[in-house]
Amino acid sequence: MVEAFAVASGKGGTGKTTSTLALGMALADSYDVTIVDADTGMANVLFHAGLSDAETTLHDVLAGKAETREAVYERFGMDVVPCGTSLSGFRDADPDRLRDVVAELAADTDVILLDSAATLGSRAAVLPIVLADRIVVVLQPTIPSLSDGLKVQEYATTYGTGVAGLLFNRVTDDEDIDAIAGKAERYFEGETLATVPESDAARAARRAGEPLLAHAPDSQAAAAYRGAAGRLDVQSGPSEAVAERFQRAVVPDEL
Template identity: 45%
Template structure:
């Protein structure tokens, strides 16, 4: 296993597929039997709350960071081996939070799970910079568009100032016939190119279907690319990671008998509820 177990998934701007990347990396590793926690570290513009179908009085990371709840109270079981720690969506709740408490949250989850993914907010603020320094490594997500690449440079600089380390770049919505060199984009940012995620219609379909892409269309090119990325980050095999649609037909049902994540505070969201919730959670794609 890789020694890096806490990853901050970050982007310079919204709308580049950051949450999609977070959810699919986590799901791919959970399918491989790894225990995974996804944390919505975007405290001001939370988008994972719907992922676990929260009710208005549900406990969230906001409650934890305001000192009114434990991390167990805000941990929700999604399916086998994967849980989510969502942030709240209310402005009043956000105003009461202390971002510094995220240090203790990450330390706690690091001890209990094999991998922790922090879905970091875009922009420049203390709550955005803090997770970049708490993670073992930062995965930078960007589309090939110049504006997104330009903003990625800012995130690289913020990571350096926070004392963090960028693992590399993931370029989403790539096209085989594009005249853009994705390797050149990574070189311009002076960071390794970790993966390119093909522009796949199934990605958006999976959002509206309320299912992570690696489950919704496991044989597709984008799902294969996410599985390959998960395998590379973790240094493990996560089923067939070939990105070619015809060659990526390996079923991942062998993982269905993996032990479920334990914890008295982890509550399983109903499948039908999650179906509509992921659409809301993935709104930055």
């Protein structure tokens, strides 16, 4: 039984990768969690998970040069599938293989978190949103971020993907986040899972190559992510159904 979430935001800099790993670690208390760096154009997960020297990455799998299991690393209580950073790796990678990779991983985990690209500009960037059961929208309380979050939601719902909830991230004290979140919820399908304060701990964690929950488990931000994980009602579908849906999601022979 598995549910696949794409962690998405239209805009960069919202802390998507930090959020993906933090949610993953919090969920790992109750579920088998697999994190996939589905942002194949701008790999990030490896830097956050101490995997910058990983030999085999998702790029190799998407290029047909390695088996999926070779790119799976057990870190921080989760299975992590990082992407590589080389341009040639990106060029050789066939994004369509992602669906096979996710289908394969789905057989052996409860929750898949797809860290997706901060753009809706290309097919590869949107693919994780198509593949996922639901998205978690990471937002900052700014107009560009909310506006992009709305666009992401429209893409998701157009492709039959649900909205699991909103994560307001990098929230500063001078913002009336309750008022903003309350108003934003009128337009989004999911509820607010958490409001995560702007935090030096998140930057320090990234520099240390550790997920926030490992680096600063007692920080306010970490507590907020644990709260978000608690609010996320994981609705596991049968693994076969997920795998089958991935097969149907794309028309590979036309590409």
